[in-house]
Amino acid sequence: MTDSSASTPLPPRNVSAPSDRSADASLLPTSPLDGRLLLHVSVSRLWQVRDHVDTNRGGLVLCGNEAINKAMELNRQGFNAPLLVDPELYTSHVATEEAPFPQTEGEGFSFEDPLFDDPLQMSLYRQRAAGVTAAITPTGYIQAEDSDALLAAARQVNALDDPSVIFAAPVDVGWLQEDDCVGQLIGALNLIKGPKALMLGGQMDPLGRFPQAVGNLRRILASVPGVALMRTDLAVFGALAHGASFGSYGAISSLRHIVPPGQPTQSSKAIMRAPHVLFPELMGFFMGSKIADSFASTDSPLCYCLVCEGDGLDRFTSMLGEHQRQAAAHNVEVMGTWLRTVMAAAPGYERQTRWHELCRAAVEHYPILNASIDQKRPFKPDVQLKRWASLIPDVPLTSNSASAGQRTR
Known part of the structure; x- marks a missing residue:
């Protein structure tokens, strides 16, 4: 039995931007996400932090199998902060030039309109039907130096001609190793007319892998207007300090970076005896x-x-x-x-x-x-x-x- 409400988009969410921003018109936010620190959390752990979300400065990014349904539930309960759903296909699928937005099974919809054979359009529709503040692209994991996949994703998003869509760029941290790669990444992100969210992939602490990684992240933030940093750790505060439009912080360690698809998760050898x-x-x-x-x-x-x-x-x-x-x-x-x-x-x-x-x-x-x-x-x-x-x-x-x-x- 399917939920008939899923096919009827909820009304657009009316969420104000942070209330303590400068009154100077040149500094006012251009979107309800601007200047905010969102909490990236799985539905299964939402109960731990739900009552501590700062509605004036924060918001939620839900992930997991029930994220769409939980977003709909929160909206009906009157949740009054920005609310996003992360498709997180990058955890299981690699982006390619042919399929930067991978096809998945079990979407839960059946339409005669061929538009909904497009995994990008389908994902955006499902998120909007749940009443999210903005929809995030279901981008696959972009491997280091795979500029073909990156550009293919950017071109498809631009073809939507919808500046409200957040282009997710889940890239391997290897993109931040060499100057040429950083330049390519900056060029591709600047092709996107609307907001874009950088996410970093790599084991343990991706930004700790290369001596130049943090500096190159700062270079990207200075060179790409409207870029955000999502699903990260300490770096989100550095990103906001250096001009990121918004950011999201992982509630648990697995949501503070991306483990490349197909790789076993590396972790410390210590047994988890406490949070x-x-x-x-x-x-x-x-x-x-x-x-x-x-x-x-x-x-x-x-x-x-x-x-x-x-x-x-x-x-x-x-x-x-x-x-x-x-x-x-x-x-x-x-x-x-x-x-x-x-x-x-x-x-x-x-x-x-x-x-x-x-x-x-x-x-x-x-x-x-x-x-x-x-x-x-x-x-x-x-x-x-x-x-x-x-x-x-x-x-x-x-x-x-x-x-x-x-x-x-």
Whole structure:
């Protein structure tokens, strides 16, 4: 038995842009997604974070088998923040020049109109029928240097002549290794008239793989107007600081990067005995059991987010449902604090500097903390965090600074 409501699109969603943006008309958002940090979450884990979504600054990106149905349900319940559905075909299908938007089975619709034999059109229709804020293209995984598949996808989206569609570009991080590849990626993304969302593929921490990856991401953000960064980790704050239109942060580690189709997922050898917890001062995720063990002989670090309210970070010590829920909610609240801190600075140099200072302070805190607890297994900063901390923003060249430079010569 099929759900007859699925064939009737819901009314367009009326979601306002973040309310704290500048009143300057030149800085006002051009879409309800602009400046927002969305939470990328599977339907099965939505219960952990649903009540902590910031409707003024955030929103949801649902993924998983029931994402369409859950989006319809949330809309009927009056969910009042941006809501997207990620088709995430890139997790199972590789894009090719012939089929950048792979055909899948079990779409759940049957139409005589040949238009719906097109997997791109079908996916966009199903998302819109669920009442999403904007529809995301069902792009396959774009392998490193496969410019033919990338361009084929871009041309098909442009042929839609619909600037409301978000072009998903799930690319292997190998695209960020060489200058020529970065230039090709920038050129292809700039072909898209509407919004585009970069997603990075690779095992573990993709941006930690190449020394130049973070810098090249910053180059893309500076060169492609309207680009977003989705399904990522710490990098989303760096992206927003460097001009990304919006971003999405993965609620769990598997949603903070893309494992290339056909590859087994690589992970640390540690057994998951507790949920991953954001340690605010270190700007990193650590297992709750690791935090508890490290502070067993000393005072636990306290957190004052709306979930913790002054409780210690050493309490997330098991995979029981309530521990998982509180840890996930804590993580969302900490991310919201970072977002407010970064976006409170003026766009451009000041915002980039604010992000750089946060990363640098976190990196410098590691040796101080490790010395205070004197553990055999110290806390270690992610490679990516150290690279963001080392990327000092360029001072903008103004007429005044140029004149001052001339006078001092």
